[in-house]
Amino acid sequence: MKQATATPVRNLSSRKMEISQIVLYGMTLRVAVWPGTDKKTPLLMFNGIGASLELLAPFADAMGDVEMIAFDVPGTGESSTSRIPYRLWMLSMLASRLLDKLGYGDVNVLGVSWGGAVAQQFALQNPKRCRRLVLAATSHGLLMIPGKLSVLAKFLTPRRFNDAGYRNDIAGDIYGGKARLQPGLINEFRKTSKLGYLMQQFALLGWTSLPWLPLLRQPTLILAGDDDPVIPLVNARLMTQLIPDSRLHVFNDGHLFLVSAAEEAGRIVRDFLNTADGTQDEETGR
Template structure:
C-alpha cells in the first residue's frame, strides 16, 4: 500500500480505486495515476471521525465510472502512522495535501462526510488551487456557530459498554427499517484497531473544528448534503453552511440519518456525481 509523508514526517496510507482513464491529470507519483482524464479529475473521499478508508467501501463504486477515487487512512487509523500528538482538522487537511503531492495531482474534486466534511472545508480554504469541486456531507462549521447534537446523545455515546455505544451509533447512522434488512457489519462505526489515545485525539480534533470565519473564502463550487432526520450532526447545519459559503447550495435527503451516503446511496451518489460533472 502506498504512503505519503506529511510535513511532520508522519506516513499517511492511501488507496486508489476506479477506472484508469489512461490520460492522467498531472500524475507523477507512485500511485499509478499517470495520464488521468483532464476533464474529470480524481475524487478525494474523506471519511468520518475515528474511521479509516473502509468508511467508503459500500459506495465507492458509485463514483468510479471514468475517474479515479482516492481515499486515505487518517493518522491514527488504518495503515497510517499513529503519533501520540495533537491532531486537528487543519492537520488532517495537510495530510490530504501530502497524498495529492505524492500522486503528483494538482487539482481534484473533494467529497467529505461528517468529520471528513470539516477536513474538506480546510482543504478548500487553505489550498483553493487544489480543489475543483467540493461536496460537504452531514457536517458542520464547528461548535461555535454550528448546531450541535444533544447532551442526551453525547451521554449515550459515552456509555462504558462498547456494545451499547455501537447500538446507539447504528441508530444515529441508519433508519431502523434499513438496519432490519441489513444486519451489518457496518463500516461507519470506527476503526476497531485504533489505540485509545488516537480515538481521543480524533475526538478533540473534530470538536475543536471552527472554520466559520474562513468559510466565505472558499472558491470551489460547493454542494452541501444532509439527511433531514440526522440528529448526530443536526440537519440545520446544511443551510447554515450553504449560506456561509459562496456559490454553495444545500440538498436535503428526506428521511435520511447521518449515514445518508450509505443507506440512501442510490439517491445521494447520483446527486454528487451530477454536481461534480456539471462544471469543468
C-alpha cells in the same frame, strides 16, 4: 493510480481498489485509490471520526469511473498514530503532501461528518487546488446547532467501532434514518485506538469555519439527512446560506446516507462533479 507499489484489493469494494502504505512526516498512512478515467478530476475524500476506509466503499462503488483517493487518518484503521497532537490545518497540509507524493494536481474534495470539517479547511488552504467541494452530514464546527446530549455522549469514545454488539444496539439512536430499521448497516470497521480517536477530537476542539465560510469560492454541494441525530439539518441550511456558490440536497435518511443511500448519493455527486468537468455521466447521459 500514480504509486507503483500499490496493491490491488477487491474484497472491500466491487470496484478495483489499490491500497498503499505511504510514509509521511514519520507516519505510515494506509491510502486507497479507486482508479478512474483521466477525463475527470479525481475526488479526495475525508472520512468521519474514527472511521476507516471500509466506510467509504459503498459510496466509491456508486461513483462509477471517478478516480477517488482516501486515507485512514493517523490513529484510525491501519494508519499509525501521530506522535504529537495535530490540528485540522496540519491534517490539511498532510493531505496536500500526500497528493503531491501520489502525483496528483487539482482535485475535487468530499468530506463526511468530522471529515467535512477537514474538507472545509482544505478548501480554505488550497483555493486553487480544490476545484469543487462536497460536504456530507457535517457542520461548521464549534458554533453548530448540536444534537441531543444523549447522542453526542456516545461519540466521546471509539467503543462503537470496537464493539459490534454495542454499535448495533445504539445505531438507530445515534445515526437515525435507515439505521433505525437496519442497525447492522455498518459491519466493516477496522478498530480505532483510544489515543487516535482522542487526537481526532483534539484536532476539532475549538474549531469553527463560521467566520470564513463566505470566503470559500469553490462551487459547493451540501448533503444532509432530515433525520440526523448527530448534526441537525438546520446546520446544513445555515452553511448553504453562508457559502456563496452552494446548493443543498436533503436525503430522507439519517447520518449515514453515503452508505444507506449510496446509489442516490453517488448519482447526485457525479452530476455535480461532471458539470465542472464538462463530461457526461454514462448512466444518466447528463
